[in-house]
Structure formats: C-alpha cells, structure tokens
Amino acid sequence: MERNIESEKVFEFQGKKYAIVIVNLNWVDASNYATFIGAHLATIPDEPTNVFLSFQLRQLGLGGAWIGLNDQDQEGVWIWQSGSTSPFRKWAKGEPNNSRKGKSKNSKRGDARGEDHVVMRANGEWNDYMGYAHGHAIPFIVEIP
Ligand SMILES: [Ca+2]
Numbered sequence: 001m002e003r004n005i006e007s008e009k010v011f012e013f014q015g016k017k018y019a020i021v022i023v024n025l026n027w028v029d030a031s032n033y034a035t036f037i038g039a040h041l042a043t044i045p046d047e048p049t050n051v052f053l054s055f056q057l058r059q060l061g062l063g064g065a066w067i068g069l070n071d072q073d074q075e076g077v078w079i080w081q082s083g084s085t086s087p088f089r090k091w092a093k094g095e096p097n098n099s100r101k102g103k104s105k106n107s108k109r110g111d112a113r114g115e116d117h118v119v120m121r122a123n124g125e126w127n128d129y130m131g132y133a134h135g136h137a138i139p140f141i142v143e144i145p
C-alpha cells in the first residue's frame with residue numbers, strides 16, 4: 001500500500017507523535033504498514049495517553065482502532081510491537097477473553113488461534129480482538145519515532 005497522508009491524523013502528546021490511520025486493515029496488515037512507513041503500532045504507556053488518544057478517536061467518529069499490544073507469539077503473554085515493556089493496560093471488563101470462532105453462532109470471523117490483537121475502543125477501554133487475515137479490518141494508531 002502507498003502511504004496516504006490524507007488518511008492520517010497526526011497528533012503530538014507528551015513529546016511523542018501519533019497518527020490515526022483511517023484505513024481499515026486487519027492487525028497483521030496494519031502492523032506491516034506501520035513498519036513500512038518506519039513506525040510501529042502505538043504503545044500506550046499511561047492513562048493520560050490513553051485518554052488523549054481515545055478522545056481523538058471520538059473526535060474522528062471512530063469506534064476503535066488497533067494498538068500495538070498482542071499475544072500472537074504466546075497466548076496470554078502480551079507484548080508491544082515497538083518492543084516496549086510498558087506494563088500499562090486498560091482492559092474492558094471481561095477482557096482479554098481470547099474469544100474463538102465458533103463460540104458465537106453468528107460469527108463468520110475468526111481463527112483457531114483466537115483473539116491475539118488489541119483494539120482501543122472509543123471509550124478508551126481495550127479488547128483483544130481478531131486481527132488475523134479473516135478477522136476485523138479497522139483503523140489503527142501508529143507511533144512515529
Ligand atoms: Ca490471545
């Protein structure tokens with residue numbers, strides 16, 4: 001994919017630069033896109049950053065966006081795409097639940113690996129979500145070094 005600056009909203013907060021990329025991709029493609037432009041999916045280091053970025057999602061009318069947290073290498077071991085070891089988490093109630101295809105009759109999405117990628121909802125709460133190729137395609141937040 002070519003970089004499309006028109007689809008990005010760039011913000012600075014606490015000395016870090018973030019862009020909300022309003023292109024619907026699964027997490028794997030979104031993380032590859034971030035790497036391609038020399039960035040990575042956002043690390044959320046603290047509550048103020050979480051509040052700031054979720055506010056921006058609401059301003060843009062978005063329901064949620066991928067962030068860099070994932071447990072795709074080892075189930076239940078959450079790591080940031082950036083390599084950061086930040087321990088800050090903002091899970092919604094009942095999350096992460098690693099929901100799997102077949103659990104819900106109506107779900108056509110999914111993967112036997114379950115939910116391994118994290119979406120920040122517009123209310124600031126996090127959910128592990130299906131980010132593989134047959135999963136959800138949504139906007140994403142990158143952090144630009
Ligand atoms: Ca998982």
Ligand SMILES: [Ca+2]
Pocket residue numbers: 095096097098099115127128129
């Ligand atoms: Ca979940």
